[in-house]
Amino acid sequence: MRIGILGTGHVGQALASAWARAGHDVVIGSRRPGDPELLAKLEGLLAAGARIEDSAAAAAHAEVLVNATPGTASVALLRTIGAPALAGKVLLDVAVGFLADGTLSHPVVSLGEEIQRAFPETRVVKTFSTIDRGVMVAPDSLEGPSTVFLSGEDAEAKQVVHGLLADLGWPDDSVLDLGGIATARGQEHFADLFVAVARATGTYEFGIRVVLPAAGQGVAGG
Amino acid sequence: MRIGILGTGHVGQALASAWARAGHDVVIGSRRPGDPELLAKLEGLLAAGARIEDSAAAAAHAEVLVNATPGTASVALLRTIGAPALAGKVLLDVAVGFLADGTLSHPVVSLGEEIQRAFPETRVVKTFSTIDRGVMVAPDSLEGPSTVFLSGEDAEAKQVVHGLLADLGWPDDSVLDLGGIATARGQEHFADLFVAVARATGTYEFGIRVVLPAAGQGVAGG
Numbered sequence: 001m002r003i004g005i006l007g008t009g010h011v012g013q014a015l016a017s018a019w020a021r022a023g024h025d026v027v028i029g030s031r032r033p034g035d036p037e038l039l040a041k042l043e044g045l046l047a048a049g050a051r052i053e054d055s056a057a058a059a060a061h062a063e064v065l066v067n068a069t070p071g072t073a074s075v076a077l078l079r080t081i082g083a084p085a086l087a088g089k090v091l092l093d094v095a096v097g098f099l100a101d102g103t104l105s106h107p108v109v110s111l112g113e114e115i116q117r118a119f120p121e122t123r124v125v126k127t128f129s130t131i132d133r134g135v136m137v138a139p140d141s142l143e144g145p146s147t148v149f150l151s152g153e154d155a156e157a158k159q160v161v162h163g164l165l166a167d168l169g170w171p172d173d174s175v176l177d178l179g180g181i182a183t184a185r186g187q188e189h190f191a192d193l194f195v196a197v198a199r200a201t202g203t204y205e206f207g208i209r210v211v212l213p214a215a216g217q218g219v220a221g222g
Numbered sequence: 223m224r225i226g227i228l229g230t231g232h233v234g235q236a237l238a239s240a241w242a243r244a245g246h247d248v249v250i251g252s253r254r255p256g257d258p259e260l261l262a263k264l265e266g267l268l269a270a271g272a273r274i275e276d277s278a279a280a281a282a283h284a285e286v287l288v289n290a291t292p293g294t295a296s297v298a299l300l301r302t303i304g305a306p307a308l309a310g311k312v313l314l315d316v317a318v319g320f321l322a323d324g325t326l327s328h329p330v331v332s333l334g335e336e337i338q339r340a341f342p343e344t345r346v347v348k349t350f351s352t353i354d355r356g357v358m359v360a361p362d363s364l365e366g367p368s369t370v371f372l373s374g375e376d377a378e379a380k381q382v383v384h385g386l387l388a389d390l391g392w393p394d395d396s397v398l399d400l401g402g403i404a405t406a407r408g409q410e411h412f413a414d415l416f417v418a419v420a421r422a423t424g425t426y427e428f429g430i431r432v433v434l435p436a437a438g439q440g441v442a443g444g
Binding site (some may be wrong): 090103104107108130139140142143144148149151158176177178179181185186187189190191192193194195196197199200201202205206207208209210211212213215 | 285291330363365367398401405407415416417418423428431433434436
């Protein structure tokens with residue numbers, strides 16, 4: 001599959017590397033694709049077969065475009081690529097936006113929804129915003145199974161993303177489809193609990209698992 | 223222990239009943255403690271040994287006062303009791319506030335922090351706002367262990383609350399102390415993911431478990 005990745009930070013690098021190793025055709029988009037410092041930083045990725053181009057070229061290449069840019073910058077960057085170039089594409093959005101004081105940039109309506117509204121012809125799927133890069137690409141590095149979530153309006157796009165998660169080692173029963181893109185609020189707003197747990201446990205590399213009622217338990221809900 | 227419970231909804235009832243059965247001296251506070259309809263609704267609780275009084279009397283009774291009122295009403299209710307009557311007490315705050323449109327009343331600074339700031343002499347401990355009443359009082363009703371969280375400034379108060387969680391069946395290794403009251407943001411803002419998971423799975427009675435790195439995994443964080 002032709003994957004474009006916007007964002008050259010830790011998350012973008014980890015995903016680019018893992019999907020390139022899984023045999024996908026990966027192009028990383030950067031605002032300065034020829035920068036020697038960037039090329040040095042991404043040396044391992046280039047060795048793994050990924051290429052670096054500008055953001056528009058990465059988007060043009062992509063069947064699935066991954067947004068791994070800072071959540072505060074994502075919409076502006078996508079606007080430079082433009083709605084026509086993004087129409088019909090699956091946008092796998094992993095971003096969360098933080099302000100300088102550590103609070104969320106989208107504490108009510110999510111970034112995922114904002115992107116979907118700004119680019120109505122693009123098929124936005126939110127995932128991975130509840131975990132850090134190490135767990136994204138190595139779910140079996142944890143002491144047991146954890147859960148990842150999908151949010152988006154387009155069932156086929158979610159199926160494509162589900163397949164890309166499977167390529168990273170995520171078993172089917174660890175993937176929970178939450179519903180439409182409005183449920184991206186849940187994934188993004190978990191960030192406050194994520195940060196608190198990371199500080200309390202001393203690691204960013206953890207997951208959460210949804211633990212359902214035991215079989216035969218008829219606990220009333222509400 | 224003398225426990226006061228503010229809030230006669232499902233959560234307040236479940237906690238009052240469970241702690242009364244565990245042998246605690248429980249008084250439920252209500253704005254209308256003599257209301258026949260309320261007395262009928264709480265019949266089971268009265269049979270379990272809990273009493274119903276007005277909110278000020280429940281607070282006066284309490285070594286630990288539980289806030290199980292709607293999060294949008296909590297601060298105003300506590301103000302009617304007054305800071306002097308609440309000084310020194312442990313306030314076990316389980317509330318989350320929702321607006322009419324389903325969004326959080328405290329999407330940035332948490333209700334727990336607002337209460338602590340309004341009542342600086344009260345020892346606020348946030349817990350249980352990530353799960354529903356059935357799981358609160360029956361953690362072993364799930365298919366496996368899940369995690370509850372503590373947030374608060376006062377270590378001794380958190381220890382008292384930890385003991386009350388143990389009385390409900392929560393094992394020590396399921397209780398994660400997140401740190402100060404600012405970490406209540408994580409517990410409260412999880413509500414958006416809670417609601418999405420509840421809709422996707424068809425039950426409110428689930429938990430989340432923090433899944434840490436497997437022993438020997440040296441995954442880098444950040």
